[in-house]
Amino acid sequence: MGIDLIFRIAAIGILVSVLNAVLNKSGRDEQAMMTTLAGLIVVLLLVVKEIVNLFNTIKTMFNF
Amino acid sequence: MEILQIVGLGIVATVIILVVKTQRPEIAIQISIITGIILFLLVAGKLASVIALLEKYTGRVNIDMSYLTVLLKIIGIAYIAEFGAEVCKDAGESSIASKIEMAGKIVIAVLAVPIVTSMLDLIIKIMP
Numbered sequence: 001m002g003i004d005l006i007f008r009i010a011a012i013g014i015l016v017s018v019l020n021a022v023l024n025k026s027g028r029d030e031q032a033m034m035t036t037l038a039g040l041i042v043v044l045l046l047v048v049k050e051i052v053n054l055f056n057t058i059k060t061m062f063n064f
Numbered sequence: 065m066e067i068l069q070i071v072g073l074g075i076v077a078t079v080i081i082l083v084v085k086t087q088r089p090e091i092a093i094q095i096s097i098i099t100g101i102i103l104f105l106l107v108a109g110k111l112a113s114v115i116a117l118l119e120k121y122t123g124r125v126n127i128d129m130s131y132l133t134v135l136l137k138i139i140g141i142a143y144i145a146e147f148g149a150e151v152c153k154d155a156g157e158s159s160i161a162s163k164i165e166m167a168g169k170i171v172i173a174v175l176a177v178p179i180v181t182s183m184l185d186l187i188i189k190i191m192p
Contacts, residue, residue, distance in 0.1 A: 061140070
C-alpha cells in the first residue's frame with residue numbers, strides 16, 4: 001500500500017514499453033502488441049483491486 | 065506530519081507519470097488513479113474521526129439522525145462523482161466527465177427530496 005504500488009505500476013509500464021520497442025525492432029509486431037496488452041491487463045487488475053478498496057472504504061465511512 | 069508525505073507522494077507520482085506518458089499513456093492515467101486512491105486512503109482515518117465526532121454531537125443535541133446520514137451519503141456521492149469526473153477529465157474525456165457530474169447531481173437531488181419536503185412541511189406549519 002502506498003508508494004510501492006506506484007513504483008510497481010511504473011516499472012511494468014516502462015518494462016512493457018522497452019519490450020515493445022525491442023520486439024518492434026526485431027520485426028515481431030504481433031508479439032509487441034501482445035506484451036502491451038498483457039502489461040495493460042496486469043496494471044488494470046492492480047488498479048481495479050485498489051478502486052474496490054477505495055469504494056469499500058467510502059461505503060463504510062459514509063454508511064451508504 | 066501527514067501533509068509532507070502526501071505532497072511528496074503527489075510530486076513523485078506526477079514525475080513518474082510524465083516519464084511513462086510518452087510511451088504508454090494508458091498506464092500513465094492508471095498511475096494517476098492509483099495516486100488519487102492512495103492519497104484519499106491516507107487521510108481516510110482522519111475523516112472518519114471527524115464524522116464520528118459529528119455523529120456524537122448530533123446524538124447529544126438530539127437532532128434526528130436520519131438527517132445526518134442523508135448528509136453523509138450526499139457527501140460520499142459528491143466525492144465519488146467528483147473523483148470519477150476528474151479521472152475522466154484527466155484522460156481527456158470531458159464529455160464523460162460532465163455526464164458523471166450530471167448523474168451525481170441527479171442522485172444527490174433524489175436523496176435530498178425527503179429533507180426538503182420535511183422542511184416545507186415545517187414552514188407550512190409555522191405560517192399563520
